[in-house]
Amino acid sequence: MxxxxxxxxxxxxxxxxxxxxxxxxxxxxxxxxxxxxxxxxxxxxxxxxxxxxxxxxxxxxxxxxxxxxxxxxxxxxxxxxxxxxxxxxxxTIDLDRAKRALERAEGRLAAKELGNVDVKRAETSLARAQARIEAVELHANKNSKEKKSV
Missing domain, CATH: 2.60.15.10 (F0F1 ATP synthase delta/epsilon subunit, N-terminal)
Structure with a gap:
């Protein structure tokens, strides 16, 4: 094409x-x-x-x-x-679930000094949760702007 x-x-x-x-x-x-x-x-x-x-x-x-x-x-x-x-x-993203995942990842990273924390995995989880939340928020903002202009 x-x-x-x-x-x-x-x-x-x-x-x-x-x-x-x-x-x-x-x-x-x-x-x-x-x-x-x-x-x-x-x-x-x-x-x-x-x-x-x-x-x-x-x-x-x-x-x-x-x-x-x-x-x-x-x-x-x-x-x-x-x-x-x-x-x-x-x-398709569940915002509440993404926020819970973000909190878990932040908690793991805060406790990294205690050992037993896979820092790389926690950082990856944090980045994915942040991206999910950002995607949902961008989509929601786009929709609210479209409704205001109608």
Whole structure:
């Protein structure tokens, strides 16, 4: 499929399912291992590791949000493919559960001096919980702004 010069195709895949396959996207932001990456149509080709955080895309002034963790991204001038280890659409995330996971991870990290704490695992849990909460909050803010403008 050939995209218009000012649009691109975005595909978001996990090992078990296709979360997103969308044409006509005007911009995309995702976390990499070295910071956030912003992609507009015509971006230079590249491959990079995907970090833990929020994917944001815009299509026709509508935004969507996903929480992702790990994987690889391939960018061409007309498409972006994100092959992620874990991905969740913001609308499917249980906010209360994410907040409880954040509290558990913070508690483990606070108790790391006591030993018996896998610090790397606790830090990973913390980052994933923070990303889930951020995705839900971004989605909620987008919806509240849309309702106010109607």
């Amino acid at each position: 050939i995209e218009a010069k000012d649009k691109m195709r975005v595909v978001l895949l996990t090992p078990s399912k296709r979360l997103l396959d969308l044409s006509g996207v005007s911009e995309l932001y995702f976390p990499s291992e070295h910071g956030a990456v912003g992609v507009l149509p015509g971006h230079a080709p590249m491959v990079t590791a995907v970090g833990t955080g929020v994917v944001l895309y815009s299509q026709n002034d509508v935004s969507g949000f996903f929480k992702v963790a790990g994987g690889v991204a391939e960018i061409t001038c007309s498409s972006v493919t994100l092959l992620v280890d874990v991905g969740e659409e913001a609308t």
